[in-house]
Amino acid sequence: MFPGSEIYGGLAGTWDYGPLGVRLKENIKREWWRHMMREDYIYPLDAAILMNSKTWEASGHVEHFSDPMVDCKKCKKRFREDELKAKKCPECGGGLTGVRQFNMMFKTHAGPVEDSSSVVYLRPETAQGIFANFKNVVDSFHPSLPFGIAQVGKAFRNEITPRNFLFRAREFEQMELEYFCHPEKTDEYFDDIRKMRMDWFLSLGIRKDNIRFRNHAKDELAHYSSVATDIEYRFGLNESGFSELEGIANRGDFDLQNYFKASGIEFKIDGIVPHVIEPSLGLDRAFLAFLMDAYCEEEIKEQKRVVLKLHPRLAPIKVAVFPLLANKPQLVEKARSIYKALQTTSYQLQAKIAWDDRGNIGKRYFAQDEIGTPWCVTVDFQTLEDDTVTIRDRDTAKQERVIIKSLVEYFLELLA
Ligand code: GAP
Secondary structure: OEEOOHHHOOOOOOEEOOHHHHHHHHHHHHHHHHHHOOOOOEEEEOOOOEEOOHHHHHOOHHHHOEEEEEEEOOOOOEEEHHHOOOOOOOOOOOOEOOOEEEEOOOEEEOOOOOOHHHEEEEOOOOHHHHHHOHHHHHHHHOOOOOEEEEEEEEEEOOOOOOEOHHHEOOEEEEEEEEEEEOHHHHHHHHHHHHHHHHHHHHHOOOOHHHEEEEEOOHHHOOOOOOEEEEEEEOOOOOOOOOEEEEEEEEEEOHHHHHHHHHHOOOOOEOOEOOEEEEEEEEHHHHHHHHHHHHEEEEEEOOEEEEEEOOOOOOOOOOEEEEEOOOOOHHHHHHHHHHHHHHHHOHHHHOOOEEEOOOOOHHHHHHHHHHHOOOEEEEEOHHHHHHOEEEEEEOOOOOEEEEEHHHHHHHHHHHHO
16 A cells, blocks of 8 residues: 555555555455345446436435534634544644534536536435436336345545544445335344444454444434444554444435435335335455454564465465476476466456565565565475475475376365
8 A cells, every 4th residue: 555646745545556466456346245245136337426416415425424524723723523532622722713614516517518517525424326227226126025136336525534544544445235125124134234334344354353244323323324334353543442334224214215306306116115224334344354364473484474364365466376486497497387377367366466586485485474465376396296286385484295287276275
């Protein structure tokens, strides 16, 4: 990860994903889609970021999507009033202005004329693109209840105080499902979805004692929801250690009714306006949680190492191939041929394969440990005799000999 616009001194609340970061993020996204699309009544969608401003009036965001803000009268810095511990500036001790509501939507204009009729907002949540397309999906695919529409995409919020790395950014990605169901079934589905979402994190290796549920009290519910639970991760940002990773809300018929009022278009299935359960996960926050959870500093075989114990399906690189010695052409040639062969099957493995022949073998193992590569394949002198290689496991550092011919099946089985 790199700070956004770093060469110009940065831009608060923006982050750039580097080559390995992109792979980790894409792998998280793919696992989310895989998990959502297990049922054929979940439909994928990719709506535009820019939407007609009536969307945000109908959804309540123009009126309600704001945070309480105060300014320091002395140093002019701005703070979220609900995050302050005392009634003075935390930076210079100066006096504060009264509280004002600060709308967090980024505003711009579509087209060359900058007047009120051309105002558009960068979406602050992906959910509204789903509600706006509810009728399109229903009229095209005729689902019955329950069914869901899922979307992954960028969202933008002009956070007063972006901070804590990816945790609170101004530009981020969301992965959201809107699950439309019969109003009498919402409690049942709410519980199912809660459980299903927690199982997803656990199945991808998040440690049980680092993740928990927290139900919202009535006074902290968002303007659209009647019941909400957070899945919290131990980000270590406050006294309890836990902060929101994913929000799961019962949005009732709030959105579809508002759209009906604003557009006159009815949003019904079999004569009823469905209610909505929404699990909403920040992709970047998930990235941060998986990264923190995987990070270990430990001693192995009397040597200190940093290791990312990422679930193999999330690891940016799945397999690294080495010749034991870089100055032995026979070893290099053999290792090269294995690397090439694995690369051609990398689509099947859904895996990135790496090559390394620098330095000594121990250093190469440790370099792969640090970026979370679960398996290293080494070609040594025995390989030249019996066509076997060693496979070293990242977490245990144990090695096993495997026949070259069966390498693909070997990794496929482990990744399954
Ligand atoms: N559609 C519902 C919704 O947007 P939210 O609780 O405001 O609900 C959902 O956001 C998730 O999006 C959060 O749980 C968090 O993971 C992520 N998120 C929200 N604001 C964020 C920010 N400023 N930076 C990074 N992720 C954020």
